[in-house]
Each structure stands twice: as structure tokens, then as C-alpha cells.
Amino acid sequence: MSSSAALQQHASAKPQRVSIRDVAERAGVSIATVSRALNSGVEINPDTRAQVVQVARDLGYVASARGRGLVSGRTDSVGVIIGREHLPVFLNPFYGEVLGGIELELEARGLNLVLTSLKRDHQLLAFAAAQRVDGLLVIGHDLPVSTLRDMQRHLPLVLIDRHEEGLSAVTSEHRTACAQITRHLIVQGSTRLAFLAEDLGNPNFQQRFLGFQDALKEMGLSLRPDWVQEASPRLGGGYTAITRVLEAGDGVPDGVVGANDPVALEAIRALLDAGLKVPDDVQVVGFDGLPSRLHLMELTTMQIDRQELGRRAAHLLLETPDSPQHLELQPHFVKGDSSR
């Protein structure tokens, strides 16, 4: 509180903020006229308007978002909430690009983006209820669906990368996409396949795992339980996961499907360290399509258009805030150097 107080002191220390009344007085009109002159729309004498606009500019007047919001009921800004599990949020390029897409859509309409990293559930609810924003985009999986529904009672809301009954969402398809890239591996000659999941508790990774199994079945291959390993989500998990596969005693896989790109890249590092060649000895594929110019290797992966994910979600929020909709985007195959 002391901090906010400090910020506040500042404001009052400034040469008194100019209000609509100052402009009205100086322009010799009423505050209503000032309001009308500045919010184009109503008919008003062009000369009066020009005069008011001039005075407003001179005084550096800008309508207070608070005062305006109080009567209009709008804030002209949209909130974005990112799941706790994904922190540090900004380190994951995945979410960065999603935000970029959201920004794009909002900026086109002159709306502000308010980013709020996840606090306690009840704080989030309070945030929604306090009407600091006109709508909410939620990225990530760790909010209880009940909280989401509660928030939905206060504000329109769209989920990103997650789907819940009765709530709007934009997601990407995981299962057939993962089957597709697994098939690619098999077609290119791999028969002994390992799967590295970042977190099998996450529904999206579950779907990818199912797709992996679909492809195995379809191609007449069998699943080796020891070759399905979970990689702790912190950096480096893929390395130890593939190491466990190598140590399982079933020999060396000739194909590895990483549940996402970081896991796949870490696995490649481990394979190289173990003296294996990629893709000659082992083909490796990932999932997500993270920008990889600086990476160990150009990865074969399923590219998710993250910007589109954000754009669409913002669009849904703005255009159809009241009818729940579910959009599912299909990732597309990108051939890199980690597979043949």
C-alpha cells in the first residue's frame, strides 16, 4: 500500500491534471460540448468543435479512462491470463507468439491488452469481477473449470489451448497431427519408436500420445512401455528421459517422437552425446514448431500457428462474446533435418 501511496503522491504533486472542466472553461463552452466535440459522432458546430479541439490540444487534455469507463461501462481493454504451470510465462516462446496474435487483433480495434499472470484463483475471480477489463482470454490448463465458469459470469471469456464444455475456446488439434508425424517416421524407416512426453497429465500431451499409438497400431508396430518416458518440464527433462530409454535394456530406438520441440531437442543432444547420429541412426521429431534457427538442428515437427491461435481467440471474444464456440486449428507438417 505504501508503494501505491507513493505513486499517488506523484500524481497530485503534478501541475493539477487537466479535466474536462478546464477545457470547457478555457473554450467558453459547457463540459457537455467539450465531450461532444471530442467524441466525434454527434452533430456539432464545426467551428465550436475546432475551437474545443484546439484548446484540448493546447492543454494536453485527454479524457480520463476512469470517468469515461464509469459511465460507458467499458474499459476498452481485454485481459489475458496465463496459467501458473506455464511460468515463467515469457520464457516459453509458445505463449509469446500467442500474445503477439492477440495484440494484433486488439490493436486493430484500438483496444488495450492487460496481461495478468496467474495469482490465486480467488484473486483472478476478483480481477474479473472488478471489471478492469471488458473480456478475458485464458491461456493454460491449471485453472479449475469451476473458477472459469465463475469468471464467465462476470465477463465474456475465451480459452486458448484448452477446451471446456460451454466455454468458448480456440485450440489446436493434437491427436491426428501426432499420428501424422509418427507415420512420417515409420514411412522413413523407423520401426523401434520411443515417445517422450513432457507431462502425461496434460490433456494435450495425452492426445498426442494417443495419436502416436494410433500410428503404431495402424502401421502394425507395437508399443514398448519402457520407451514411453515422461520428461520433467523444466529445461533438460528430455535429456534424462531419452537416457532412461537407452538404459531400459531394449537396445536403441531408431525413431523418437518428442511430445514437444524442447523435449525433442534435448533428446537429440543426449543421442549425440551417446555417440549416435541423427537422423542416420535415430530419427527424431518434435511438436509445436518453435523458431529453431539457433537450435542444435532444424527439427522435423508439427507446426502450430500460435499467432493465429491468439488472433482467433481475440476475434471470438470480440465478435461473439455470448455464444460459446470452439475453433480447432490443424498444425502442419514441417520437414527438418532431424528425420530422413
Added chain:
Amino acid sequence: MSSSAALQQHASAKPQRVSIRDVAERAGVSIATVSRALNSGVEINPDTRAQVVQVARDLGYVASARGRGLVSGRTDSVGVIIGREHLPVFLNPFYGEVLGGIELELEARGLNLVLTSLKRDHQLLAFAAAQRVDGLLVIGHDLPVSTLRDMQRHLPLVLIDRHEEGLSAVTSEHRTACAQITRHLIVQGSTRLAFLAEDLGNPNFQQRFLGFQDALKEMGLSLRPDWVQEASPRLGGGYTAITRVLEAGDGVPDGVVGANDPVALEAIRALLDAGLKVPDDVQVVGFDGLPSRLHLMELTTMQIDRQELGRRAAHLLLETPDSPQHLELQPHFVKGDSSR
């Protein structure tokens, strides 16, 4: 506007938002009492308070940020503006971590983070003047200093990674740090050094370049103009920059200083593609210390504590909003595999 209107419709379609009056009525007290009960501080009958708190909870009442802000003059949120030149903002892990540090500091005080990517200068000024936030953190170099000063008249403001006379700032030191890492290269045996700048118009890169030259001079080496190349900031610039060095006809450098990590990594890629060995034939160092687990190689670099940059800036904004201060953080040397 139609979009905002749509969001607005939603709000009004909802079961009328509960206001302080609803709580007062239901609790059988005045709105003043509700306000007092909920904003701990004033003395009030514990029973009354308990009663009010209970009713408020039942009704799911949360004070409107607008109404409260109008009278208190505060918004309890801090804005962050990121320079146009750094877009797409979120793709650069540098700024992501800074944001993380800011978040940390704000969260500890219950303040909200409002992220606004850069629009036109006058829009930014309007944003500041509209008092949507209590203070502003500005990351990046492309805002005219005059605009910054104008904004400063409306709000307290702290610059990050940039310094201007009379404005608060948190920056990192570039010159001696770059000299230090250049010296490392020389001590490890490099004598023919190239420098790859991302953008020599940027004062920070200029400082690094100066540091590079300081080290050369100090160690009795001379600067080859052809071996100072600018790398266009888009991904891949470092690749072509080092290629130009190789084609300059002066032979092959045995040491390369990249003005930042991406440029250095791209250069390594190009060197490897050209059949050279890193660090055996050519040592390469970067600057920034981006997380590199997934990269081509662990880079020797000067690590900037980006989170600290954000934390300190937020701290300055909150604690000393009125007296301009300048904090300079020193990067520290990190040895990787790209140098001996």
C-alpha cells in the same frame, strides 16, 4: 467500436452486476458502512463488519475498480511499454525475462501489470494521460525522448535498458563488459578478431563496440574495418554478416565477438557450414546470456540478469517515483563451449 459494443452488450445481459448498494441493502446498512467494512482500516463494529463481509461474499460482490479509482485517484496497476523496434516483443527472450522480474515485484504488492505494445507516439501519450495506470515502465529505444518527457509530466516513469538525462532508468553496463569478454578471447589466443553488431545505431551496441575496441587497443591489436559487420536484426543476420567477413579477402578471423547471443549463434552456424571448427579454428563469444540449452552450442557470453533489470525498475518506480535515479547493473562472464 462494434466490437467493444458487443463486449458491452454481454455485460449488460448478465444478471445485473452487484453494486455496493445491493450489499448495503441486503445487509441493512448504508453504503458507507459497506465501504468501511470491506476496506479494513477505519474502526467499525466487528459484528457489523462480519455481517457485511458475509453478505458481500454471498453476493459475490467485488468493488468496481473504476468507481474506486475515480475517487481514490489510483488504478493499482503499472503499465509496461515495449519499443516498436523490439517487436515481435515476445519472440525475444530478453524482454520476456524482464517482464518476469517486473511481475515479481508488482505481484508482491498486489499491483497489476498492464502491457501495451507500442503504437503511435501520440497514442502512447494519450495512454499515459488517460491515467489507465499509476506508473509506467518503458523498455526500448525508439521513443523520442521528447515523448518520454511529455509522458513523465502525466505519470512517474522508469526506463529500462536505456538512459536519458532527468529520467529514472535501470540499465546494464555494456562497454567494460564487452571489453572483458573480448580480452578473454585474446587471452585464449585469438589475435584476428571480428565484431558483428546487430545494429550500430543502437547506443547499447555502440557501447559494446567501444568496449571491443578498448580491449583491442589495450592488447595491442588493430581493428580491421572489413571485419566489423552489421547484422540485420531479423533472424539470420549473423549468418550473412560473418559470411561477409569471410569474403572480405583478409582471410579467416580466429575470434568473433557477436554483439548479442543470436548473432553469435548464427555466426557459429555459418562458420560450421564453412567447414571451420568452433572453438578450435575460431572462438566465438556473444553477449546477453540467453538460455541456450537447446542451442547449437553453449555460448561463452556476458550474462545480463534480465529479471533483476525488471525487478529493480519496478522497485524504483514504486519507491522513488519522483526523484530520477539511474541504476546500472554489471553483466557477468559465463564460460561456454564456444571459446577455449
Added chain:
DNA sequence: CTGTTAGCGCTTTCAG
């Protein structure tokens, strides 16, 4: 076309 007036939801004197 423009001025007057009534709030938007809340906090904060000022009286009781």
C-alpha cells in the same frame, strides 16, 4: 446546435 442536469460506483468528510 448547445447548456443543464442526472447519475455511473465508490470513498470520504461531516454530522449525528
Added chain:
DNA sequence: CTGAAAGCGCTAACAG
């Protein structure tokens, strides 16, 4: 300790 009332800055009827 609590209620009444003023007013934060603005927009939107409602009169002129």
C-alpha cells in the same frame, strides 16, 4: 460507530 451527502471525471438524456 454509522448514516447522509458531496463529488471524483465523464457521458447522455432532456430541454432549450
